Amino acid sequence: MKIEQIYTGCLAQGAYYIESNGEVAIIDPLRETQQYVDKANNENAKIKYIFETHFHADFVSGHVDLAKKTGATIVYGPGAETNYDIHAAKDNEEFKLGNLTIKVLHTPGHTLESSTFLLIDENNNNHAIFSGDTLFLGDVGRPDLAIKSDLTKEDLAGMLFDSLRNKIMPLADNIIVYPAHGAGSACGKNLSKETVGVLGDQKKTNYALRADMTKEEFVKEVLDGIAPPPQYFAKNAMMNKFGYDTFETVLKKGNTPLTPEAFEAIANQEDALVLDVRTEKDFVKSHIPNSIFIGLNGGFAPWVGALVTDLKQPILLITPEGKEQETVTRLSRVGYDNTLGYLKGGINTWKDSGRDIETLKSISVDEFSNQFKKETINVLDVRKDGEYKSMHLEGNNVQHFALDYINDNMNAIDKNKMYYIHCAGGYRSVIAASILKARGFNNLIDIAGGFGAIKNTDLPITDFICPTTL
The missing domain is CATH 3.40.250.10 (Rhodanese-like domain)
Structure with a gap:
């Protein structure tokens, strides 16, 4: 048995690679999926399942692309409906992966289809849970992100209380907890910096798992101080539900070098946003007039998602040398697929062409x-x-x-x-x-x-x- 957490710090997101006897399951993959294919190929293994804990709102998952590349089955929890082929699992349904078993525990509350995946080892012992946004270390998922639901956040918080008490807390204390997010994610309020824990510790320290807590107290505490979700959350959730362009298509279009003349022409013709992703110090010294700064060295993708309101906004890039592909990739992770290219040679090329620059x-x-x-x-x-x-x-x-x-x-x-x-x-x-x-x-x-x-x-x-x- 092999379990690997593939953690992406800028999204505070954990994807998982599970392998047994030549068969692989990927849980909550990132948008760029070739890494999982390569990893399986290197192990002479085949990706059999892609498990999605829920319709993610804070990033665009790679499940659709990965299924097309590998023929793997996409598995969601009960009630999930999509525009592409999936297996909508039943509560307690089991999936064989080599010598392992993955059991679906339907845990609605964060969203209606939210599920926790219980990994049962080759000796038939409960080994770990992949808890998605149902249970974090130190917190639980926010209950205000249901797609097109008549349910209130209070209704969903009540469901989450029941899911935790009936499905998660009865499990043994030594169960390993692999959550979908860590500190920095907007999917909860008080997530730990740790990204792997054990259930017994959470029962002792996580406010939401307090044994003597009533449902009314839980609802109040979970909702207290919760900020409005970033504007891109609902849009990313819909992309995950209905599908999207392949990552390779997005990357090919966005990772295109442009001369200052071509860059300026496209900016004017397409009404493109000029996005400068260098450091704040570099931007202060010189930048293209009317360009927007959101640096790669900070919480880049979430800030783009919070501040650029149109996912289809045409975008042109000013990047540090060698960071062009990374920038397009990180934009695509949160659904910004309309990058049209980058300024070859960066700001120095712009200056050398005699065009205006500004300072702050x-x-x-x-x-x-x-x-x-x-x-x-x-x-x-x-x-x-x-x-x-x-x-x-x-x-x-x-x-x-x-x-x-x-x-x-x-x-x-x-x-x-x-x-x-x-x-x-x-x-x-x-x-x-x-x-x-x-x-x-x-x-x-x-x-x-x-x-x-x-x-x-x-x-x-x-x-x-x-x-x-x-």
Whole structure:
């Protein structure tokens, strides 16, 4: 028996390769599927099944492509309906994989078809669960993502409570837990940085598995503080349900080198978004006018998904040399399949052609501190709501909205005023500044180092302290 977790940090996502006696199952594969084919070929094994724990919302799975390449059967849980051939399993149905058995435990709650796959070893012992978004380490899946359902999030949370109590918690404490996500995923609130655990530990430490918890308490705690899902979630779920173009087709179209002349012509003809994925420091120094920065060195794909509202948006790329294919790949993982090419030679080629470039003013925290003390200046904090509430700069001139919702807050700031923008460390503030610049906000200054640097100054800080219960 061989079990391998294939973890992708930028998506905080775990796919799984399971092999026994020449037969392979892949659970929740990524969009680029050749890696699984190659791995099986290297082991002289054949991919027999592709198990999907549910219709994923945070990424486009590779199940459709992988099935076409290998002839493997796609298995979903009960009630799943798609536009392509699948096996919709029954609750407790078993699938033979070499000397192993994979048993389907229908665990609705995150979504209606959500299922946990129980791996039974060659000695007929329960060995592990592949829990998808039903159970994470430290948390459980959010219950507000059902596709076209009349059920409320409270209804789904109640289902999740029953699934955990009736299907997961009765299993032995030594069962290994392989979840679909770890820390950084928007599919839960408080996911652990660990990506593999054991069920006994979760029963002791995971708030959602507390033995004396009532259903009403569970529903309240699971829903408390849950942020609205990113706008691309529902769109990715529909792609997973109805199918998509092959990854190879998407890659061939997007991984196309373009001269400055061709790049500019396509940008104008197709109304393409120019997406600059270099580092924030490189973008600050020079960038193409009206381009948007979302760097590969941060949470690239999720931020694209949160901020670019049209999955079919034509996109042209400015990348670091050698990162062109990686960029197209990472865009495709969240459903952005309409990349039309990249600028060959990068920003230097653009400069050498005599075309205009722009810069973004960025100042040190010491410069900002001196300016803040000398005069009243406008500060824009684009961290998440929880970060802001926990600790922020004081002042009537300090404004806040999360970068996630910048498209909804354009009217909250004045194009005629100067804004000093910060996030926690500098990545998100440059994203925000680039979006605002492209919308005609030209009076912007980035604070290098962000709030991580600001809080170490003597500037006035509001630090939230939880009230003591008397």
